[in-house]
Amino acid sequence: MKIVEITTEEYRWPRKKPITNGLHTYTDVEFAIVRIKTDEGVEGIGLGSGGAIWRSTIERMVPLLIGEDPVNTERLWNKMWVPKLIGRRGLTTRAISSIDIGLWDLRAKLANMPLFKLLGGFRDAVPTYVAGGYYEEGKGLKELALEMEENVNMGARAIKMKVGAVPIAEDVERVRIVRDAIGPDVKLLVDANCAYRWYTAVQFARRIEQYDIFWFEEPVQPDDYDGHRKLAAATVIPIATGENEYTRYGFRDLIRHDAAAIFNADAKVLGGVTEFMKVAALAQANDLDIAPHGSQDIHVHLVAAISNGLILEFYGESFDPMWGRIYKETLRLNKDGTVSPPATPGIGVDLNYDALREYRVA
């Protein structure tokens, strides 16, 4: 079998209201795919976020891949990843990730099994947390508590909220209100999106320890490995990080610095499924857990495939005005708060062009 064509599609649509985390505000949703065609008619779909660098990196990779057997994922990953020519981190690695995800979608379709089975099938439903708790215009403590109650009513057994955009005392109050709203039995996670210095993160962590926090995510800048370590040593709250980390080498360095207990590895960022499985194995060898960042469509398979998959991040209906309409089938929470990967061969993403078409930008 040979790869005969690789194309990209990019989409963008506005959110109802901008949402803000510890450091950034998002007004639009960006969604992009890579389509990998073969001479036998089977196609692989890879996921990404689009943009000019992503697109032109993929265009640069196409001549390297045409004529190759798509099943040879290890060979093709190494053909694409030439640090001297495309850099060691960043948007170019994200582009490789999208292609690699498409190759694994193809492999699983050829094997006639869902991706999580092909990768080892550790379990067929995964524990999940509902992400949210963003800062929004007109959203006070009452509205925040209501959002969290709705998530719990939907079946969530764990929820995450943003912190880091307002003074510490104000965030402590937000955390208190949310713990009150969800009761003692639902897990509560906080995510600062790198907003703190290590010493302000310690001050904050100490003040929210009393609210039984499951993890404190991205407390400081991704390159501040020592800051992660100093914070981890100063609080009982487990530290999670890694959504801005690239390749097995980046995670090796996090491990060497004792930076975190939980890695928010992202297959769309760090180098695709090929590299994700290596990061998962590296974490296994150090008895550390993986809780991927976002992109539940691909990550539901990866959490289900590995023995150290801790929990899946899940974005529900309130997060995206196109939720439920991007694909023909949409992942949903089971009654017990878990999510099950699709049983269809591959990743199971079938685009709903009736809804997407009008938002195509490239």
Ligand SMILES: [Mg+2]
């Ligand atoms: Mg995060």
